[in-house]
Amino acid sequence: MALEREKSLMKGLRQLIFPLAAVLAAFVAGSFLVLAVGDSPLATYQLLIGSAFTWPDGIGYTLFYATPLIFTGLAVAVAFRCGLLNIGAEGQLYIASFATAWVGITFAGLPAILLVPLCCLAAVLAGGVWGGIPGVLKARFGAHEVITTIMMNFIAIALASYFTQYHYKPPGDAILETVPIGEGGHIARLGRFVPGLPERIPLNLSFLLALATCVLVYLFLWRTRWGYEIRATGASPAAAQYGGIATGRQIVLAMALSGALAGMVGINEVLGYRYRYYDSFSSGYGFTGIAVALLGRNHPVGVILASLLFGALLRGGLFVDIFTEHVSKDLVMVLQGIIILFVAAEAMFRDRFRGPFGRRIKGV
Amino acid sequence: MLELREITKRFGDVLANDRVSFAVAPGTIHALVGENGAGKSTAMRIAYGFYSADSGDVVVDGAVRRFASPQDAIALGIGMVHQHFMLVEPMTVAENIVLGIEPGNALQLDVAGAVSRIRALSAEFGLAIDPTARIEDLSVGQQQRVELLKALYRQARILILDEPTAVLSPQAVRDLFAILRRMREQGKTIVIVTHKLSEVLEISDEVTVMRDGKVVGNRRTAETSAAELARLMVGRDVLLRVVKPEGHPGKPVLAVRGLSSGALGTKDRERRLDGVSFEVRAGEIVGIAGIEGNGQTELIEALAGLAEPAAVTGTIELEGRDVEGLSARARRAGGIAHVPEDRHRRGLLLDFDLAENSILGADDRPPVAVGPWHLWLNREAIRRRTEKILKAFDVRPPDPDLPARSLSGGNQQKLILGRELEESPKLLLVAQPTRGVDIGGIEFIHRRLVEMRDAGCAVLLVSSELEEVTALSDRLLVMREGRIVGEVDPARATPEEIGLLMTGGNAAA
Ligand SMILES: Nc1ncnc2c1ncn2[C@@H]1O[C@H](COP(=O)(O)OP(=O)(O)O)[C@@H](O)[C@H]1O
Ligand SMILES: [Mg+2]
Numbered sequence A: 001m002a003l004e005r006e007k008s009l010m011k012g013l014r015q016l017i018f019p020l021a022a023v024l025a026a027f028v029a030g031s032f033l034v035l036a037v038g039d040s041p042l043a044t045y046q047l048l049i050g051s052a053f054t055w056p057d058g059i060g061y062t063l064f065y066a067t068p069l070i071f072t073g074l075a076v077a078v079a080f081r082c083g084l085l086n087i088g089a090e091g092q093l094y095i096a097s098f099a100t101a102w103v104g105i106t107f108a109g110l111p112a113i114l115l116v117p118l119c120c121l122a123a124v125l126a127g128g129v130w131g132g133i134p135g136v137l138k139a140r141f142g143a144h145e146v147i148t149t150i151m152m153n154f155i156a157i158a159l160a161s162y163f164t165q166y167h168y169k170p171p172g173d174a175i176l177e178t179v180p181i182g183e184g185g186h187i188a189r190l191g192r193f194v195p196g197l198p199e200r201i202p203l204n205l206s207f208l209l210a211l212a213t214c215v216l217v218y219l220f221l222w223r224t225r226w227g228y229e230i231r232a233t234g235a236s237p238a239a240a241q242y243g244g245i246a247t248g249r250q251i252v253l254a255m256a257l258s259g260a261l262a263g264m265v266g267i268n269e270v271l272g273y274r275y276r277y278y279d280s281f282s283s284g285y286g287f288t289g290i291a292v293a294l295l296g297r298n299h300p301v302g303v304i305l306a307s308l309l310f311g312a313l314l315r316g317g318l319f320v321d322i323f324t325e326h327v328s329k330d331l332v333m334v335l336q337g338i339i340i341l342f343v344a345a346e347a348m349f350r351d352r353f354r355g356p357f358g359r360r361i362k363g364v
Numbered sequence B: 001m002l003e004l005r006e007i008t009k010r011f012g013d014v015l016a017n018d019r020v021s022f023a024v025a026p027g028t029i030h031a032l033v034g035e036n037g038a039g040k041s042t043a044m045r046i047a048y049g050f051y052s053a054d055s056g057d058v059v060v061d062g063a064v065r066r067f068a069s070p071q072d073a074i075a076l077g078i079g080m081v082h083q084h085f086m087l088v089e090p091m092t093v094a095e096n097i098v099l100g101i102e103p104g105n106a107l108q109l110d111v112a113g114a115v116s117r118i119r120a121l122s123a124e125f126g127l128a129i130d131p132t133a134r135i136e137d138l139s140v141g142q143q144q145r146v147e148l149l150k151a152l153y154r155q156a157r158i159l160i161l162d163e164p165t166a167v168l169s170p171q172a173v174r175d176l177f178a179i180l181r182r183m184r185e186q187g188k189t190i191v192i193v194t195h196k197l198s199e200v201l202e203i204s205d206e207v208t209v210m211r212d213g214k215v216v217g218n219r220r221t222a223e224t225s226a227a228e229l230a231r232l233m234v235g236r237d238v239l240l241r242v243v244k245p246e247g248h249p250g251k252p253v254l255a256v257r258g259l260s261s262g263a264l265g266t267k268d269r270e271r272r273l274d275g276v277s278f279e280v281r282a283g284e285i286v287g288i289a290g291i292e293g294n295g296q297t298e299l300i301e302a303l304a305g306l307a308e309p310a311a312v313t314g315t316i317e318l319e320g321r322d323v324e325g326l327s328a329r330a331r332r333a334g335g336i337a338h339v340p341e342d343r344h345r346r347g348l349l350l351d352f353d354l355a356e357n358s359i360l361g362a363d364d365r366p367p368v369a370v371g372p373w374h375l376w377l378n379r380e381a382i383r384r385r386t387e388k389i390l391k392a393f394d395v396r397p398p399d400p401d402l403p404a405r406s407l408s409g410g411n412q413q414k415l416i417l418g419r420e421l422e423e424s425p426k427l428l429l430v431a432q433p434t435r436g437v438d439i440g441g442i443e444f445i446h447r448r449l450v451e452m453r454d455a456g457c458a459v460l461l462v463s464s465e466l467e468e469v470t471a472l473s474d475r476l477l478v479m480r481e482g483r484i485v486g487e488v489d490p491a492r493a494t495p496e497e498i499g500l501l502m503t504g505g506n507a508a509a
Helices: A002-037 A041-052 A057-081 A089-106 A112-141 A145-168 A205-223 A225-235 A237-242 A247-263 A265-274 A285-295 A300-323 A330-354 B040-047 B070-075 B093-098 B111-124 B140-153 B170-185 B197-203 B226-234 B296-304 B328-333 B343-347 B354-358 B379-392 B409-421 B439-454 B466-472 B495-503
Strands: B002-011 B014-024 B029-034 B055-060 B063-065 B078-081 B158-162 B189-194 B206-211 B214-220 B252-262 B271-281 B285-289 B312-318 B336-339 B427-431 B458-462 B475-480 B483-488
Touching: A002 A041, A002 A285, A002 A300, A002 A330, A041 A057, A041 A300, A041 A330, A057 A089, A057 A205, A057 A225, A057 A247, A057 A265, A057 A285, A057 A300, A089 A112, A089 A145, A089 A247, A089 A265, A089 A285, A112 A145, A112 A247, A112 A265, A205 A225, A205 A265, A205 A300, A225 A237, A225 A247, A237 A247, A237 B343, A247 A265, A285 A300, A285 A330, A300 A330, B002 B040, B014 B040, B014 B055, B014 B206, B029 B040, B029 B170, B029 B197, B029 B226, B040 B078, B040 B158, B040 B189, B070 B078, B078 B140, B093 B111, B093 B140, B111 B140, B140 B158, B140 B170, B170 B189, B170 B197, B170 B495, B189 B197, B197 B226, B206 B226, B214 B226, B226 B439, B252 B296, B252 B458, B271 B285, B271 B296, B271 B312, B271 B458, B271 B483, B285 B439, B285 B466, B285 B495, B296 B312, B296 B336, B296 B427, B296 B458, B328 B336, B336 B409, B343 B409, B354 B379, B354 B409, B379 B409, B409 B439, B427 B439, B439 B458, B439 B466, B458 B466, B466 B495, B475 B495, B483 B495
Parallel strands: B014 B214, B029 B189, B029 B206, B078 B158, B158 B189, B285 B458, B285 B475, B336 B427, B427 B458
Antiparallel strands: B002 B014, B002 B055, B055 B063, B206 B214, B252 B271, B252 B312, B475 B483
């Protein structure tokens, strides 16, 4: 038993090597860039990393930025385990956030004990439906999910803007945002419980929810029959069908689940941070989620680690922008890009390496 | 003439060739035999300059040669026909043959000159190939002869054929052997790679046996036997003949009537199954012989519930109950098990571990799935189940945590068979059960199939290995172009008779 745990620990550590190498390589490549524009790489990185891990502001904001990325990273990972590329997390989180706010506004009078669960349910359901539609289109008509989810992104963003603009905006407000949700829909900021962490930092209970969701997703994928069938469908549809698995249903389920996970961003955004729907709030969380999943190898633990990294980069990027002479916060985008490039290259390399023979072990 | 001396070749951790030495005498047919992965192809590719050896020499006509590429080997008169043909389909035979060594200058292909030379060569060796035919219109056997012509056109004196019979019907094998004998008469030297012992004994003058990258024996064919060769190949005594007691067929388990279907997975109208009717009774093995691509795959998939339901007409009854409208899962629950022909695509989740593979098809019910809606996988039960299968079916290495990809073909197949038999099926559908499986594994799998029959299971066996279906079946049906064209008594019928049914009397197919 102890031996077994050690074996799986080693396996986990081995999984870390390549992503870590990719991150390291990206930083090295990025340093040339910083040099080229005329700043000191060392000072820049010191600023980037140092500012992300100061207490309480650095860490508080890093975790706050990481929260939506955990949700979208999980969303992309679950779809990917079923062999689907969900490019639509962005649209799913927008529609879900709006739905969350709508419930929070419409039922503003309800007490917290009712309103919070109701709002959460709205986030999950709206995201789930928005993700499930491309799933149905794929299962029924074979429409490729990459195309349909991209289309649904445009629709979601436009719909949310439209309703905000014409139906839910406070009259006379210059900013495109809805009226606030009822007080009962607010969820606590972690500052209330953690000594030394001021409540102005928007890090809230949804961070803990995100961590718990990772555990649930892990249990779902690897300990339940449904998770097994989703993964089998992703690994080999022909083999899954052979095993009696209705692959179409798995595709719909995986996409709906993926959408629901992306939709949970609305909980962080609306219930924990702004207490309203704020138009174009997402700085591409849905798309960064793809990077998170890729770097995190579509595993919940990897997703947490990658989200923390990207959260830290987002936080540190702001400081790099302000306090260096030539480097802008686009450095963070460049680093992200290079990391993805290396991770993708590694995946290609791995498949090439295995070749048609696999790692054969001789027997018989 | 051609000699390998102490050839060693490593691929990563795999020692593919370990000081391989043997000599091929001029004007002979030399067979190179061994199990899958023994290193035969590697040795031959080194002789052809396709790989270079880590150490050791290739000797041609008494001199040590260094090949930088196959071009150097071709220049010395060595030709090779690969297991997978390298032909351009829409082009003609002549165009394919001159490809890469165009006569005339580069702008003006002298195809006309090539056509007449090819015609002469074809006549000389009895190949019967029309140089102006398009590759896509030729049968597999004919395409193989185009590959032979390609080598002959380049004036090969030594011809290497890597598993040339794997893709051929019995008739085509006979034709190929006639051609090879004729080549030998004309003074060519031939090396034929195979793992079928009957072919070795039939065609070769000398035989070299390889196992685990090493040469383990050289024999004159006249002085050896199938049993001795099998023992050399496997490293222990092997029972080559299927031992099969008299069967005691019971009630019909499977009844198929008027089964027709379109091509699998497509909506085109071409009928791939055309009014197929037959029965399989409890305690009998019904074999289906036929050249691949004549509807066997479609038949098995239609029975397993994997064909598009709309594309299938006719009735399928399991113990008198109509199962035609049922899903693959419902049919499994009804007692149908299936060992698919394509184990990498269908039979296994290659990147999943053995434990997860052992529950494919059984993951939806106890003991594997427990709790409300049978939602939770019972890890303890899965582990027990896996260990039981790995032990009972001698899967090596017996480690439930290994990915299925890492097993050899024979062990993968034993895992699948074990998994399917774990459900104690009433009907077992088996397609190409020993393809790519080593001799030891074949013996094991055959024995298990007979045991299942004796335990009262109805077995439907599809195989393109004629020896296999005739040895195992109690009754043998022959399929051609989507129809059952005949039933023969496997104990009496000769391969020629069956072959004639398989090809419809058209020996060239
Ligand atoms: N190009 C290659 N890369 C890695 N391993 C190889 C390669 N070619 C062959 N092998 C390995 O070398 C061994 C011998 O293979 P091969 O010569 O193809 O055997 P055979 O032709 O007798 O079936 C096998 O274990 C196979 O996996
Ligand atoms: Mg080979």
